Amino acid sequence: MPTISKRGEQMPSSPIRKLVPYAEAAKKKGIKVYHLNIGQPDIETPKPVLDAVRHSNFKVLEYSHSAGNESYRRKLVTYYNRFDIQLTHEQIIVTTGGSEAILFAFMACLDAGDEVLVPEPFYANYNGFAVEAGIKVQTITSHIESGFALPAMEDFEKAITPRIKAIMICNPNNPTGYLYSREELEVLKQVCLRHNLYLFSDEAYREFCYTGEHFSAMNLEGLENNVILMDTISKRYSACGGRIGALVTKNQAVLDAVMKFAQARLSPPSFAQIAGEAAVDLPVNYFDEIKAEYQSRRDVLVEMLNKMPGVFCPNPGGAFYAIARLPIDDADKFCQWILESFSYEQQTVMLSPATGFYATPGLGKNEVRLAYVLNKEDIRKAMICLSRALEVYPGKTLQRNGSVLLGEKH
Amino acid sequence: MPTISKRGEQMPSSPIRKLVPYAEAAKKKGIKVYHLNIGQPDIETPKPVLDAVRHSNFKVLEYSHSAGNESYRRKLVTYYNRFDIQLTHEQIIVTTGGSEAILFAFMACLDAGDEVLVPEPFYANYNGFAVEAGIKVQTITSHIESGFALPAMEDFEKAITPRIKAIMICNPNNPTGYLYSREELEVLKQVCLRHNLYLFSDEAYREFCYTGEHFSAMNLEGLENNVILMDTISKRYSACGGRIGALVTKNQAVLDAVMKFAQARLSPPSFAQIAGEAAVDLPVNYFDEIKAEYQSRRDVLVEMLNKMPGVFCPNPGGAFYAIARLPIDDADKFCQWILESFSYEQQTVMLSPATGFYATPGLGKNEVRLAYVLNKEDIRKAMICLSRALEVYPGKTLQRNGSVLLGEKH
Known part of the structure; x- marks a missing residue:
């Protein structure tokens, strides 16, 4: 055998x-x-989101564009604009859940043997995607006593080796619930610029912030070519089963590379793209x-x-x-x-x-x-x-x- | 940058x-x-298949089981039984399109540097999944003069090196349309047994055979632990945008490994699983x-x-x-x-x-x-x-x- x-x-x-x-x-x-x-x-799941799928009237369940339906990507531009994130629809690649956005980023940015630095505790499935991509997760410990705040810049400096190609955060954080402040993100920016690292930012829970405003890594000025946003509609609209996410970046070389991975798997799911598009039209007070x-x-x-x-x-x-x-x-x-x-x-x-x-x-x-x-x-x-x-x-x-x-x- | x-x-x-x-x-x-x-x-796309989604009445678009809804997998057992393929629902892992079934098989069965042997011409996206998995596609040429029949056993014997861990076919074939005969599959069985190789069989077009009956690799007696079937509802029911496929095998170690890849990405799309389940109930003369x-x-x-x-x-x-x-x-x-x-x-x-x-x-x-x-x-x-x-x-x-x-x- x-x-x-x-x-x-x-x-x-x-x-x-x-x-x-x-x-x-x-x-x-x-x-x-x-x-x-x-x-x-x-x-x-908001009724208008499910209804958009239930009332759809196409005759053929076709492949969508490999980057996702253009109408959905244009709608997502308006969604991100609400957070002062300025984008074109060509800077968004719709993925099969946030999971695929993570895998695509790992694959497009890191080679076998490269490492990504993640504050621990961290979302355990990052490990799985790392094994798939042949890369390694290195961690820097955050502590329960400080509520799992970002470790200090010195700790990052100590943890960074030539093998590390990216820092990855989840903000607000799964599993800790910690909400990184703008100041903490500025620290990450300095570290990423100094060491020429990608900043992978998993912002699946953007809307659910209780102790302050969310500050997106996409808004770090001067870090545009380093930041890759991983996003998903799963938690935002209680639509986990849709398997619709997005990889967003202003780095054109990364977009071009990710697009090739997206083309290999043909397209993200069509039904849930309809749901995702309708979700952007929910009243802003929905949340x-x-x-x-x-x-x-x-x-x-x-x-x-x-x-x-x-x-x-x-x-x-x-x-x-x-x-x-x-x-x-x-x-x-x-x-x-x-x-x-x-x-x-x-x-x-x-x-x-x-x-x-x-x-x-x-x-x-x-x-x-x-x-x-x-x-x-x-x-x-x-x-x-x-x-x-x-x-x-x-x-x-x-x-x-x-x-x-x-x-x-x- | x-x-x-x-x-x-x-x-x-x-x-x-x-x-x-x-x-x-x-x-x-x-x-x-x-x-x-x-x-x-x-x-x-058959109306009952789309209607199943449109008439669904759940309130929360939840994650499904990572291997797919049990009800769908049980339904797929009855589908495969029609082709004399005897299975349990635990030998089926529902995937995000046939694409993911291919990627999972590559990842679970081959390591970086390993090779898969494919008759050329072949479905070009195998190359993409091979790059993702760090493996290499080696080819054995089939010829237009013979209608792209399976190359002779001697050609396989010449092509096999210690790096080759699997043979992969698409039957009936994309891009050639060639339908492999039972005799040709028996040749592959001998080769796989002799060299202890996996046989990956992409049977996306099983129903569309014009010059004879389809013979599935799953029905090769004595090769149960070597065969991995990659399947999809995309072409069968003109449901390409659903992104629902399946990886099917009787090899328990492969199922266990693939299940870990499936868990990392949480679940296949929920909407289209409903469509896929309804599709199995289409009248048998639908095709x-x-x-x-x-x-x-x-x-x-x-x-x-x-x-x-x-x-x-x-x-x-x-x-x-x-x-x-x-x-x-x-x-x-x-x-x-x-x-x-x-x-x-x-x-x-x-x-x-x-x-x-x-x-x-x-x-x-x-x-x-x-x-x-x-x-x-x-x-x-x-x-x-x-x-x-x-x-x-x-x-x-x-x-x-x-x-x-x-x-x-x-």
Whole structure:
């Protein structure tokens, strides 16, 4: 039998999905599982967005332009204009989800053996795309104590080697929820200019900012040829299944190269491009309600977490994720145990161990990521479950006097 | 400014799309262009398939399972059963078009530096996916004189080196239209078993066979662990824009590896999975009419081509492509010239130079690919244009005595 490739072996399993069998087993036992583990929002996809597809009346489901329908790209120009991002439609290549935008950027800008520098914790699937592209993710650690703020410029200077060709951020951040400030982006600009690096900016959660305005890497003056924006309609319009994203840059050589990758796979999905185009026409206040909803969920989640003995959760500035430090020995064990061996009033909660979001071994061992994609009532119930679980978990590290045994060390 | 990657430079441009600016210029001059250059069928997507999407009533456009909706995969099992292919739904991974199935197979089975052996002429985008995966396409030449039949076993034996890890075929073939016989597939089986190779079988045109029954590589007994089927709904149901395909194999290690690639990109498009699922429920005789239509188009095309002085076009057994040898000096020049400098009654025709489908330099220089994706009346008009063009083309190689000057040599 022929063997699979080394790349196939090296390809990481999804750290989020490996707990799925335990959740399924819990459900079979009649236990209700609150899913705070994945970024699948429960928010309804806006009706006009779905209706645009449902009312479409073409006769042939044709390939679109490899860069996406021109009408959609022109519409996206008006979308970006709202954020003072000035573009032409030819600077936008519509991709199959944000995922493909990331893969295309890796492939077009980096060669096998090159490296991309990412603040950790980071979106774990960057690892998968790196393996596909034969490149390596190097990390620079951000810390829960500072709410996962951007590491200092000196730390970047120390981390940069000749193999590093790009810095990559997710802003606001998945998994930390941290919203990078304009000042932090200016630091990145200096570093990228000094070392001639690309800046890959994943801005999937642009609209969901609670502690300030979003500042896009596309607005860094003088960095136009270095910045590549990865975008997606998945979270913005609760349209994850559409698989429509975009790669945006003013660097013509990158556009030309990415276009060749886009042509090889022929076109992005046609149905969801119709949805994406309709989404740009939603009233501008569409996000007000959604943002207020996420913000109030965040408030409930973070407040309840920080009231639990030994728990610390910095208040996230954007997206819909938070990372909390728990008084536990091992987040992977805990997240499995809470599904497999625990329930409270026939309920439990599914969380993501933060270890999957760090590259440095040992980091995140007492941290979990929580996605606040459920309504507030469910979040409250989930937090009650978590609180009870922390009281009885065999690997708890909280002492009777309130001090934490091991947790702080990790 | 940071530079693009070597991979980005090596990535081939689409050989089909490079003539697009000339076609656009012709249209601006008021010339009607018959598009025989791309595999975008004019056949309407079946109404029940589009209606399934239009009548869908979900509220949230969610991620599907990374392997595709289970209901769709179970439906695909019944589809494959019609061809005596026995499977479980867990042996099917739904992909974003057939394109992604090809990329996943390359990535999961081959490492950088490995090679895949493909009979040429071949679908040019295999080159693009090979560059993405860091692998190399090696070719074994099939010949227009034999209608592009599979090269002999001895030719395969000569072509196989330790770097070759897989043989890849497209059956029926794009770009030649050749339908591989069961006997030819048995030859491939012997070669694959002897050298422990994967057999990648792209069967996008399975339903469109005119000269015999389709025999799937999945039905090669004893080769179950070597065969990977790449499939797509694009041509089958004239649903190219859906971007739904599938990777099918009985090799569990490959399924496990491919699943990790599938998880990294989260899920295939949701809308078109609904379309694909509805398509399996079309009446089984749905293809009778479509196939009869393509076959009658083929008959018109091939007959008219072979009546032109100095032209030879073998009769294709399947798909909707034909390769014709023309009495011309250079197919690339000719295909540009016919758009740029020729028209007959304000009409012209767009063809694909066959050079783009060969890897061996010089081959295909007097051959073009024609996709019979237009109605018969348009095909007739296009053939009249082509016939007139061949009379006046400055690089024509046909002499007054009927002999061809250079064409046969290439």
